[in-house]
Amino acid sequence: MSILSLRGLRKNFGASEIICGVDLDFEAGEKHAIIGPNGAGKSTLFHLVSGKCAPSAGEIRFRGRAIGGLPPYRINRLGIARSFQVSNIFPRLSVYENIRCALFWTSGCGYSFWRLVDGQGALHDRTEQVLERIGLAGKAQVPAGAIAYSEQRALELGMAVAGDAELVLLDEPVAGMSRSEAENAVELIRKVTAGKTLVLVEHDMNIVFDLAERISVLVYGKIIASGTAEQIRADSRVREAYLGEACHA
């Protein structure tokens, strides 16, 4: 049973159509990469699923429930978490606070203003665990805006997975990292998303082939191929697209 399914999904900004009819299914527990040339609409696809923008037409179903057009916080509460291409954190809060905030909702804190957070042992332990896993335990009290770029990327990842969402969307998680940093990041992603459904957008093919079990290729707002790494490597249309020839199939 697929955890997330897209049917006839379309999105246009004014006259230009960015996503033009995407049908795609994501199986529970799989690691799925979406690749494609620049401007293919990969980030827009993420924005639609995560609620940053509403689809113009079509359907998005998460565990059978239609979520297209819901505000981001509702979608997040249902169990979809995401990271961003550019570090998107709370710069003036400490690293510890960043992670703890990401844990609030799933810990049942809600909007309560009658309960203190400092005395909650379970919340503290979970925060420490996440910090440990992303390797930032030593910088817990440093303001998030003051740590190194690769550390901010790790924090970003930590915030995405902290809430134990079933489906995690990662938008170019290793963009702007050096080779060795990227390798560490891949290990980290593997570790923290174990047992979850992972959908990732990435340009670096090594990482895609390393992490993903299934790959879908998005070109000009359409999925032109979907399959295992071998199938994608062998696909003639994919080659064509990556050689720079527009494919208007």
Place this chain on the structure above:
Amino acid sequence: MPEILVFATLNGLVTGLLLFMLASGLTVIFSMMGVLNFAHASFYMLGAYFAYSISLWFGYWTGLIVAPLLVGALGALVERYGLRRVHQQGHVAELVFTFGLAFLIEEAVQFFWGPETRNYQAPELLDFPLFTLFGQEFSAYRGFMLAISMSIFLGLYHTLTRSRVGLVIQAAITHPQMTAQLGHNVPLIFTMVFGVGTALAGLAGVIAGPVLTTFPGMALGLGSIVFVIVVIGGLGSLQGALLASLLIGLLQSYAIAADVGVPDLLAMLGVEFPGDHPLDDLWTLHLAQVAPVLPFLLLVLVLVFRPKGLLGKRE
């Protein structure tokens, strides 16, 4: 009735175009830098005071030319050494800075010119009735104000649509980042626009000072109104600012001229309310009383229901 209508329209037009002289500068500054200049009306006040002091020594006409230039230079300095510094801290800090500046300018005016009203007079040359209609006089000075603000509007329109500088500014209004990427010296344009915008505000002060009286509180009342106009007109739209200026000018003028109120309405409906009641004030309300409230009501309604403003292109 027709004479009231004609004069209310003329007065509304004068006020509206005067407001536009302030609003045009503010809109361009707001659209380009994203900062609403709280102190904009303070520059208007400075214009009036500078012109007053100059007129004591060299007469009205020298003040008309020199005072706006002085105000503009001061505005450019404020942008270069004040605003640019707080710019890195974001829009909230900028807004707080201009708020502080408005506060400071009001106190500084009191320091140099004292708290009392200054006797800033229209030139004798224009001290005659331009025409008499239905037995009421329309002074030549008001006609002069109308002419100046009209020509400023036309000049501004021409500059912005026809000249190269105008095109760059237009581009910077709607697409500030893109314009910077195209290699235009955006900081310099900012300083320039700020200087010209405040000079226009100063000019408005010079010509309005003799009519609306020159006193330290003159900025406060007008300042919020100009804000309202820019927001209602819409970000990035000079036409919107013009429309909103005339709208507010006429609205206030008509509201004051039309001597109607809730009692008239109630009388028309044949309803009568008890005379002594805690809510007495509500059904003895007159339109003239409500006139100062209307712009702010409009502001809140526009911000809540149409944040883009009337003709705005961005939110």
Place this chain on the structure above:
Amino acid sequence: MSKTLKAKAGLWGGYLAVLLLLPQCFDSLLAISILNQMTIAIIFALSYNMLLGQGGMLSFGHAVYFGLGGFLAVHALLLMERGSASFPIVFIPLLGGLTGLLAGVFVGSFSTRKAGTTFAMISLGIGELVAASSLILARFFGGEAGISGDRTFGPPLFGIEFLRDVEIYYLGAGWTFLATLCMYLFTRTPAGRMANAVRDNPERAEFIGYSARWVRFISFCAAGAFAGIAGGLFALNYEFLTDENLNLATSGRVLLMAYIGGLGFFIGPIIGAVLLTLMNFLLSNYTELWLLYLGIVFVLTVLFLPRGCAGFVMMHESAWRRGTLHLLALPYLLTGLPALLFVLAAVCLAELSHATGPTLHYLGLSLARDSALAWAGPALLAAVGWILTARSLPRLREAWERANAAEPERRT
């Protein structure tokens, strides 16, 4: 009890002790009146910080909630005077708080959709609307003259009738302590923590399950409620309110207090409230230029100390932890003394130009307005002070860099 918890409890105990002991040390009528104003200002400024410092919402209309709370409180006093109601006046601030809360719920329901400029403009519009309406609705607000009540008609509580100002002070101090504690605890709740997060990055907050608007709304309502409590206390203290208590001037003053004290730091607004109230009393008696000085101080704060007094102190935290604070002492002295000289001389010139009599008494000196020396002396001192300050600045900057660049001292 853990160590930090003990330290915190100690801090709060100290705060309460200071509040209670102050009227023992300063018991003149004037001092009590200043202290009363201080407690009101503390609550009001802290409530403003909930908006701007913690929630990132710049408001130009916070006086609305203060004023409405105050007006309702005066009306409650009037009801008691007429005998239509009777309850101990200790609860009047609570009534003010409820009024502020209700007004906050109403305005917040449409104004918290966005922060930034939009929010600031709506707050300005609401502020002007309410201020202008208060003049129209003369029955309730008393028009230009305002309304006044009498706090002595309430039933006495434990034999206290609140006739004397010092009794009102203790009432106010109690409410101040309670309100400060509540506002501090609010910052430690999920809603308070998320207010900080939304201030920093509203978009991200939405992707971890929180509606930025709802988070802002909660802070906004709470800020309105506490401002209303301050307004209620104001009503009890002065027994008199006018339209000025809810217009832009009051909204601006609380912005100044919170900003100069230091936004974002919990203690900042308290510092600002105490400092500005004190300065207001001390200086406004001596000089009519006090507001000009305040304006200059405010603009300089925005330009050079964006985090206010509290921020200035906190800037030294890293040097203090490194144990290099002593490196700064001499450079500070070398810059501070000439700067002080400049300020004193400049103020002298300003005062001289506005002196009412033929002579100005300034710092123990008697300066004649018509003597050239009285003008030339301060002018010369100001010039010297300015030059010396400017010259010492590079040295201060260098010392600052040295104090903050040094390796932190190892702790064993």
